[in-house]
Amino acid sequence: MDINRNNYEAFMLDLLEGRLSVNEQKKLNDFLKHHPEYVADLPDIDLLSLEKPRLTYPLRDLLKKELPTKDTRISAANFDLFSIARMEGDLSPQQEEEHRYMVSVDDKRLEEWAAWQNTRLVPEDILFPEKRKLRRNKALKGRVLWLSVLAAAASITLVLVLLRMDHLMPGSELSVAGPEESLPTQEQPIAMQETPLNAEVIPLTVTEETTMPAVQEEAVVAVKNPEPEIRKESLAELSESPPQIIPDPIEPRPLSIATQLSSNSGLAAGSSDRIEPLALPQVSSNLSSLSVTQLAELDRRELINEFTEENDISLMSVANAGIKGINKLTGSEISLLASKDEDGEISGFRLKSKRFSFSKPLAREQ
Amino acid sequence: MTVEEYNKAVDAYADNLFRFVLKNLKNEAMAGDVIQDTFEKLWVKLEDVSGLKVKTYLFTSAYHTMIDYIRKEKRYADTDPLTLNEANESEHYSDLAEILEQAVQNLPEDQRAVLMLRDYEGYSYREIAEITKLSESQVKVYIYRARVYLKNYIGSMEKVI
Numbered sequence: 001m002d003i004n005r006n007n008y009e010a011f012m013l014d015l016l017e018g019r020l021s022v023n024e025q026k027k028l029n030d031f032l033k034h035h036p037e038y039v040a041d042l043p044d045i046d047l048l049s050l051e052k053p054r055l056t057y058p059l060r061d062l063l064k065k066e067l068p069t070k071d072t073r074i075s076a077a078n079f080d081l082f083s084i085a086r087m088e089g090d091l092s093p094q095q096e097e098e099h100r101y102m103v104s105v106d107d108k109r110l111e112e113w114a115a116w117q118n119t120r121l122v123p124e125d126i127l128f129p130e131k132r133k134l135r136r137n138k139a140l141k142g143r144v145l146w147l148s149v150l151a152a153a154a155s156i157t158l159v160l161v162l163l164r165m166d167h168l169m170p171g172s173e174l175s176v177a178g179p180e181e182s183l184p185t186q187e188q189p190i191a192m193q194e195t196p197l198n199a200e201v202i203p204l205t206v207t208e209e210t211t212m213p214a215v216q217e218e219a220v221v222a223v224k225n226p227e228p229e230i231r232k233e234s235l236a237e238l239s240e241s242p243p244q245i246i247p248d249p250i251e252p253r254p255l256s257i258a259t260q261l262s263s264n265s266g267l268a269a270g271s272s273d274r275i276e277p278l279a280l281p282q283v284s285s286n287l288s289s290l291s292v293t294q295l296a297e298l299d300r301r302e303l304i305n306e307f308t309e310e311n312d313i314s315l316m317s318v319a320n321a322g323i324k325g326i327n328k329l330t331g332s333e334i335s336l337l338a339s340k341d342e343d344g345e346i347s348g349f350r351l352k353s354k355r356f357s358f359s360k361p362l363a364r365e366q
Numbered sequence: 367m368t369v370e371e372y373n374k375a376v377d378a379y380a381d382n383l384f385r386f387v388l389k390n391l392k393n394e395a396m397a398g399d400v401i402q403d404t405f406e407k408l409w410v411k412l413e414d415v416s417g418l419k420v421k422t423y424l425f426t427s428a429y430h431t432m433i434d435y436i437r438k439e440k441r442y443a444d445t446d447p448l449t450l451n452e453a454n455e456s457e458h459y460s461d462l463a464e465i466l467e468q469a470v471q472n473l474p475e476d477q478r479a480v481l482m483l484r485d486y487e488g489y490s491y492r493e494i495a496e497i498t499k500l501s502e503s504q505v506k507v508y509i510y511r512a513r514v515y516l517k518n519y520i521g522s523m524e525k526v527i
Contacts, residue, residue, distance in 0.1 A: 067510060088509065115520065116513065116517055118466065119513045119517050119520070121470065121482060121485035121486060123485070126384060126388060127384070128383070129398075130398060131377075133402075134376045134380055134401070134405045136372055136373060
């Protein structure tokens with residue numbers, strides 16, 4: 001907005017109250033130069049010069065908080081900062097000497113210096129009460145890793161074994177010799193026997209020698225209530241599949257399958273040329289007379305018993321249980337051995353089977 | 367870093383670390399948790415941490431874990447005005463050490479931690495900056511401000527006594 005004789009007073013008022021911008025002040029100056037008759041109306045300020053007054057705050061230096069550098073000279077204003085700097089070791093030898101001198105010649109500054117020194121924190125003797133628990137064992141780390149891998153594998157196997165056995169139905173024993181178990185391995189070559197399927201059935205008898213009375217009772221019940229319909233289906237499936245059944249050299253389950261199949265189904269005689277009994281090691285008669293379900297239950301309880309008999313269920317016991325499960329499933333003879341040193345600490349492991357042997361020494365505990 | 371070096375670090379720094387954290391948190395259980403967490407992290411990263419840098423690693427880890435605790439506690443304290451009143455009532459002083467202790471607790475958390483790292487552990491500005499992720503000049507300013515506050519606080523309390 002241009003200044004003219006109609007509005008110049010408003011601009012003068014704004015000038016008085018400090019609301020005029022620099023540009024507007026220049027315009028007002030120009031207006032008054034061209035119209036000097038209005039200068040008399042100006043407020044009581046030196047409008048034409050508009051120079052800032054040169055005022056200084058006398059204690060301005062005391063307000064400065066510049067941290068001392070190597071070039072800063074000590075003064076009354078920065079004495080406190082120098083005191084802190086001296087405590088922190090930030091002063092040059094010359095600056096420190098100047099500070100020391102200033103303190104020595106002035107009692108008030110000596111007190112100040114003492115007060116600054118009181119701000120230094122003194123470490124207390126505080127001990128962490130559980131420090132021992134923080135310490136780690138070198139052998140333990142390797143052991144934990146190694147056993148963790150073993151235990152993980154073993155646990156999965158164990159779960160599979162337990163689940164599998166829990167879900168076995170009386171008429172579905174054939175699944176024991178299912179595809180995953182019928183895969184031949186070099187450790188366990190398939191051995192076939194020419195004995196016909198309708199071989200003599202071993203009678204189911206329960207003797208007092210058996211360690212699981214409850215299971216024996218269940219076995220009797222199972223035999224008294226056979227499920228022939230299911231068995232027929234199972235046999236039909238069996239007759240369609242290749243006649244390869246893996247013998248289990250450890251457990252007598254396959255024999256039990258064969259004998260029960262032949263005894264419980266009327267079709268066994270007609271299938272004798274297709275399904276052949278297996279070559280099996282000698283087993284006690286009381287075990288061989290149990291069905292797969294009962295044997296599975298025995299296995300499961302045996303495993304659980306082995307677990308719980310130990311005072312401490314360690315990773316080693318879990319691993320061993322899992323490996324035992326693997327052995328039962330595959331007919332392998334894998335074993336996990338731990339060697340101990342003179343202190344009774346585990347110093348190494350050895351995983352051994354017929355085909356391989358793998359040992360892993362562990363470093364001695366720190 | 368080897369397991370042996372790890373165990374040496376436990377012996378050498380666990381107490382210092384505990385003191386540093388305890389003085390900041392004022393809660394022994396929480397301080398213990400921080401120390402456990404800190405060494406657990408070190409154990410997990412054993413192969414990555416150099417034996418020469420382990421002290422800095424421990425203090426850095428503990429400092430940041432501690433800051434997390436303090437911020438969580440602040441959130442709880444903000445919703446519980448009784449905590450502040452109880453704190454005020456517990457201010458009884460008998461000697462300079464107690465006054466200083468109280469003054470330190472009144473410092474902002476950044477200044478307090480930085481000052482403790484300086485006085486308790488003797489860390490340089492650069493090392494403290496590395497631990498706290500502050501700039502060196504920030505560290506220096508915090509230490510200076512903290513000292514000014516402590517001196518003024520001690521002076522005012524001495525007058526009261």
